[in-house]
Amino acid sequence: MTLLKVCGLTRRIDVEFIDKHADYAGFIIHSDVKTQRLLSPNEARDLASTLSKAKPVAVVRGLGLRDAVELATGLGFPILQYHGVVNVDEYLSGQGNINLAPVIEYSDDSTVVKTIEEYLTMSNVEYILIDAPKAGYRLFEYGLKIPLSIIRRVVGLSRIGVAGGIGPGNVKFIIKYNPFLIDVNSGVESSPGVKDWRLIMEVVKVIKGEGAP
Numbered sequence: 001m002t003l004l005k006v007c008g009l010t011r012r013i014d015v016e017f018i019d020k021h022a023d024y025a026g027f028i029i030h031s032d033v034k035t036q037r038l039l040s041p042n043e044a045r046d047l048a049s050t051l052s053k054a055k056p057v058a059v060v061r062g063l064g065l066r067d068a069v070e071l072a073t074g075l076g077f078p079i080l081q082y083h084g085v086v087n088v089d090e091y092l093s094g095q096g097n098i099n100l101a102p103v104i105e106y107s108d109d110s111t112v113v114k115t116i117e118e119y120l121t122m123s124n125v126e127y128i129l130i131d132a133p134k135a136g137y138r139l140f141e142y143g144l145k146i147p148l149s150i151i152r153r154v155v156g157l158s159r160i161g162v163a164g165g166i167g168p169g170n171v172k173f174i175i176k177y178n179p180f181l182i183d184v185n186s187g188v189e190s191s192p193g194v195k196d197w198r199l200i201m202e203v204v205k206v207i208k209g210e211g212a213p
């Protein structure tokens with residue numbers, strides 16, 4: 001069954017809520033782009049420690065991989081979602097005491113498959129997330145920030161997650177490709193960092209069938 005990650009969590013009540021329904025909980029601990037979802041190290045550690053079922057994921061953008069690993073490991077996170085280019089040889093030679101979820105920010109189809117194959121040579125890959133660039137992304141079918149064509153093309157590869165504008169209105173178009181993971185964030189919010197539980201439950205119903213009448 002497709003796993004669900006809810007990302008950009010900032011409030012304890014949202015963390016407690018999604019812990020009942022999601023498989024992963026994402027906390028943004030460093031970003032080089034302005035975001036209202038950014039947490040301080042203490043906030044991230046405290047919120048992640050309240051989880052009992054969902055796995056905590058540290059989300060880092062705008063740091064070198066070595067520094068990102070150090071930051072996430074220091075805060076006790078078991079998984080690092082890394083928005084940046086991973087040098088596989090460098091990672092394999094010693095930075096690897098944490099599971100890695102590398103992000104491929106989609107611009108066009110040309111290098112995506114090759115990059116996924118390269119990342120899959122690492123043994124501790126939790127998932128590989130195909131996501132939109134944070135700035136200057138395009139809009140594709142059904143309000144998605146990555147095209148369905150790339151999802152169709154890569155879901156057969158191992159441990160592929162998809163993100164980028166997914167919410168109740170379009171998740172049904174993604175779930176039919178049965179990806180390893182679906183990541184939701186702004187599509188289940190009432191304002192940045194504030195999750196809307198009704199929207200989350202609509203997504204959960206499509207992915208897990210939970211709460212279906």
Ligand SMILES: O=C(O)c1ccccc1NCC(=O)[C@H](O)[C@H](O)COP(=O)(O)O
Pocket residue numbers: 007008026028030031032033034035036037059060061083131132134145163164165166183184185186187
């Ligand atoms: O959400 C942010 O503000 C953010 C900033 C910097 C790095 C990552 C960030 N979000 C987490 C993500 O990895 C995904 O892009 C996200 O979950 C998908 O978001 P959305 O397009 O809003 O569905």
